Amino acid sequence: EAQVTQNPRYLITVTGKKLTVTCSQNMNHEYMSWYRQDPGLGLRQIYYSMNVEVTDKGDVPEGYKVSRKEKRNFPLILESPSPNQTSLYFCASSYSGGAETQYFGPGTRLLVL
């Protein structure tokens, strides 16, 4: 089944403890992207990647890192999480980043205490 998977789905952590949220797609898509969604603010793009070893900043990259060492995986890294990074995170992928359907993962709920 074609899908985007994220792990973990739920995470509670404490300020300053490094964490990684994984994202994987099995559709051989070149484009992958991370978003966060907060009440009243909607979805905002954090980072995106047009292909392996190519990443670019979105709207709200501060406090986040990403890497794209292989096509199928695009992990989101929080080196020193803070409470303002408590949010719902979505990973998505599409064939090329152009005018085609983007497929979203199920989301990761993160709570930083």
Place this chain on the structure above:
Amino acid sequence: KNQVEQSPQSLIILEGKNCTLQCNYTVSPFSNLRWYKQDTGRGPVSLTIMTFSENTKSNGRYTATLDADTKQSSLHITASQLSDSASYICVVSDGSTLGRLYFGRGTQLTVWP
């Protein structure tokens, strides 16, 4: 500044009625405009994608229109069903930076029986 504004913020309609959601954007240059449906707690699902040369596109009971001159789009839902209750999100792609997306805050639609 590139922005996407949606109206209304929320809307309640009776089952079987039609409704129209609005999206205005300032993103320039423009590449494409997408409408997504997002059920509570789930990832967005693509409804339509329109490029500069397209001014209407349908997906079942959903019809999107685009006026690239006035930078406006609408999503029309015909014969609404209870399952249409969701958030509808307008997303505009930046034509100068492939992969860079700008999101509206969404219209929360509630369909009552």
